[in-house]
Amino acid sequence: TESDNAMRLAAWLEAHPKVTRVTYPGLDSHPQKALADRQMALPGGMIAFQVADPEVMSQQLADRLRIIHYAFSLGHQRSICVLIPTAEIQASTFRMEGEALVRYRDWAGDGLFRLSVGLEDPDDLIEDLAQALA
Numbered sequence: 001t002e003s004d005n006a007m008r009l010a011a012w013l014e015a016h017p018k019v020t021r022v023t024y025p026g027l028d029s030h031p032q033k034a035l036a037d038r039q040m041a042l043p044g045g046m047i048a049f050q051v052a053d054p055e056v057m058s059q060q061l062a063d064r065l066r067i068i069h070y071a072f073s074l075g076h077q078r079s080i081c082v083l084i085p086t087a088e089i090q091a092s093t094f095r096m097e098g099e100a101l102v103r104y105r106d107w108a109g110d111g112l113f114r115l116s117v118g119l120e121d122p123d124d125l126i127e128d129l130a131q132a133l134a
Helices: 002-015 033-039 054-064 086-094 098-108 122-133
Strands: 019-023 046-051 080-085 111-116
Touching (some): 002 046, 002 122, 080 086
16 A cells, blocks of 8 residues: 555655654654544555755656655656655745744755655665656
8 A cells, every 4th residue: 555655755854874864654753643643544645754955855756756756746557756845835834934834844844855656566666766866
């Protein structure tokens, strides 16, 4: 399932040296894992992850990913990854100010990648991410 695939990818990403944070409710490191376990039968197929220089990595992933599609989209059976820059999400959607904006920036930095995990073989997805993040 997408949840099984996402769990494998989230754990792999969490151990990757270029990844600074992974947010996935199935991981023990998620700050609200206990709540997610109570409320959800499965943690789902959506992962957020961060790297030190998201703009540079965004171009690198767009150029190198071969199985995972680099695109703004959801709802496919295939895996899709895209950078959501903090400045853009603030201008278009969240429009936070003051302390709320500071807290979001502390959490998201300059942006985070949204990885919607599909039905491909998780080993293939990991291999694709490994070569793209290198």
